[in-house]
Each structure stands twice: as C-alpha cells, then as structure tokens.
Amino acid sequence: GAVVSQHPSWVICKSGTSVKIECRSLDFQATTMFWYRQFPKQSLMLMATSNEGSKATYEQGVEKDKFLINHASLTLSTLTVTSAHPEDSSFYICSASEGRYTEAFFGQGTRLTVV
Amino acid sequence: AQSVTQLDSQVPVFEEAPVELRCNYSSSVSVYLFWYVQYPNQGLQLLLKYLSGSTLVKGINGFEAEFNKSQTSFHLRKPSVHISDTAEYFCAVTKGYTGFQKLVFGTGTRLLVSP
Numbered sequence: 084g085a086v087v088s089q090h091p092s093w094v095i096c097k098s099g100t101s102v103k104i105e106c107r108s109l110d111f112q113a114t115t116m117f118w119y120r121q122f123p124k125q126s127l128m129l130m131a132t133s134n135e136g137s138k139a140t141y142e143q144g145v146e147k148d149k150f151l152i153n154h155a156s157l158t159l160s161t162l163t164v165t166s167a168h169p170e171d172s173s174f175y176i177c178s179a180s181e182g183r184y185t186e187a188f189f190g191q192g193t194r195l196t197v198v
Numbered sequence: 199a200q201s202v203t204q205l206d207s208q209v210p211v212f213e214e215a216p217v218e219l220r221c222n223y224s225s226s227v228s229v230y231l232f233w234y235v236q237y238p239n240q241g242l243q244l245l246l247k248y249l250s251g252s253t254l255v256k257g258i259n260g261f262e263a264e265f266n267k268s269q270t271s272f273h274l275r276k277p278s279v280h281i282s283d284t285a286e287y288f289c290a291v292t293k294g295y296t297g298f299q300k301l302v303f304g305t306g307t308r309l310l311v312s313p
Contacts, residue, residue, distance in 0.1 A: 087241065115299070124207070127288070127303040176241065184297040189234075189241035 085111045087179045089190030096167055096197055104162045104193045106177030113179035116160035117187060118152060121174040133160050167197040200225040200291045204304035211311055213281055219274040219307045221263075221289030231272040232290040232301065233263055242288065248272060259283070284311045 086109040096102050106116055115134050119127040131147075133139040133154035141147045149171075151163040160179070164171055174194050180187035203222045211217045223229065230249050234242040246257025253265040263274045272289060289304040 089241070092239070117299075117301075119303075124305065126202075126305050127301075129300060129302075132299065178242075178301075180298055182297075183299055186244060187298050187301070189243070191239065191241040 085109075085179075085188045087113075087177065087188045087190040089177055089193055091193060092191060093194040094196070096195070098168055098197055099166055101163055101165045102167055102195060104164075104175055104177075104195075106160045106162070106179065106190050108158045108179040108188070111179075111181055112157035113160070114157065114182060115180045115187075116154055117178045117180075118150075118160075118162050119176045119178070121176065121192075127176060130162075164195065167195070169197045171195065172197045200229060200293065200302045202289050202291050202302055202304035204289055204307050206307050207305065208308045208310060211279055211309065213311055213313050214278045216277050217275065217279050217283075217309065219287050219289075219309065221272045221274065221304060223270050223272065223289075223291045225270075225291060225293070227293050230292045230297070231263075231265060232292075233257065233261070233272070233274050234288045234290060234303075235259075236286040236288065236306075238285075245274070245287075279309070279311050281311050281313065283309055285309060 088107045090105045118130045121127045130145045131139045131141045133152050139152035154160040176192040178187040178189045232247045233245040246255045248255050248265045256262045286306045288306045290301040
C-alpha cells in the first residue's frame with residue numbers, strides 16, 4: 084500500500100507552547116487528509132478533514148483556533164496544537180486519501196505529552 | 199449518527215487456535231465496514247472491508263469477516279492465529295455515500311497470542 088509518514092513519532096512540550104505535527108504522503112497525491120485523536124483505551128476520534136488548498140472542516144466540539152490545520156500541498160498536511168495544555172496530551176494520527184472512494188492510508192501516529 | 203461497539207477490549211488466545219473479534223455497529227443508513235490492524239508503534243493497516251455484494255469478506259493475513267445486516271455485526275475471524283497476529287484491531291464504519299471518508303472507530307480489541 085501507499086506510505087504516509089507522520090513526524091514526530093513522539094514529542095514532549097511545556098504547557099503554553101505550540102507543537103507542529105507533519106503528515107506526508109510519500110508516493111501519492113493526497114487530495115484529502117484526516118486528523119484523528121486517540122485517548123488511552125478509547126476510539127480514534129476524527130478531529131478534522133482537510134482538502135488541499137482549502138480550509139479544514141472541523142468536527143463538532145473541536146476548537147479550530149487551538150488545532151490549526153494546514154494542507155498547503157498535495158503531499159503535506161500539518162496540525163499545530165497551539166498553547167498546549169496537559170489535557171491536550173494524546174495520540175494524534177493522520178490519514179491521507181487520493182479521493183472519496185479511495186482507501187485512506189494512516190501514518191504511524193504522534194504521541195504528544197504536555198508537561 | 200453511526201457508532202461501533204467492540205465489546206472485547208482484550209482477547210487472549212493460544213497460537214494456532216481460532217479467534218473471533220466481535221464488532222457491532224449502529225446506523226440508520228447503508229454503511230461501509232472496515233477492520234484495521236495496528237502493530238506496536240505503527241500506523242493502522244487495512245485488513246479488509248465490506249462495501250457491498252458478498253457478505254463474507256476475505257482480507258489479508260488469513261483474516262475474514264462476515265457482514266450480518268440483521269444482527270448489525272461485522273465480526274472478524276481467523277481459523278488459526280500466529281504469534282505475529284498480536285496487535286490492536288479496530289472496527290470502523292462510514293456512511294455508504296461518504297466512501298472511505300469520516301471513519302468512525304470502535305475502541306479496539308487487543309489480540310494477545312501466546313505460545
């Protein structure tokens with residue numbers, strides 16, 4: 084299958100700082116990318132959907148000013164957690180797809196710990 | 199809205215024994231159903247999917263699943279497991295018309311295969 088690379092795999096940051104997570108499709112053009120969040124022993128929850136060149140669509144309850152998503156190219160989407168707090172500590176996973184009826188491939192996830 | 203229930207958080211099994219991982223969904227519209235596997239420190243990999251047609255779906259690594267509309271279930275089975283099947287397994291659903299988009303995941307089942 085296609086490869087989606089997510090970076091970093093883990094990050095520790097201080098409360099109040101911002102953290103950027105990158106999601107890259109290495110061998111295909113991703114018109115759509117998705118960002119999920121997973122708390123321990125819970126489901127992956129869709130946070131937002133981003134289409135290349137347009138604003139992201141956020142799911143209900145997700146703060147768009149806190150979780151900034153940029154999808155500036157067909158191979159890269161970024162998620163920036165602004166002014167991170169300990170409650171933002173979680174596992175963040177991205178996936179990328181060439182189209183609606185095309186399989187979405189997942190990155191390996193990023194473990195964010197805010198101290 | 200769709201939802202997915204994976205009743206078993208953990209399933210221990212001996213090598214070469216059969217296994218069934220249970221998944222039930224709820225939706226008022228036609229759905230697509232998926233099983234993903236996540237190995238430690240890796241992203242999610244698609245095992246198999248049901249879109250339409252035959253209710254018995256065969257996937258990779260010897261896994262199969264059966265779509266049962268009347269029982270709203272999509273249980274995953276393997277007749278003989280290997281140590282290497284130890285991983286986290288996620289069932290997911292989307293509304294049919296959204297294709298692979300907006301996956302709704304279950305909480306996951308950890309399959310533990312011991313010698």
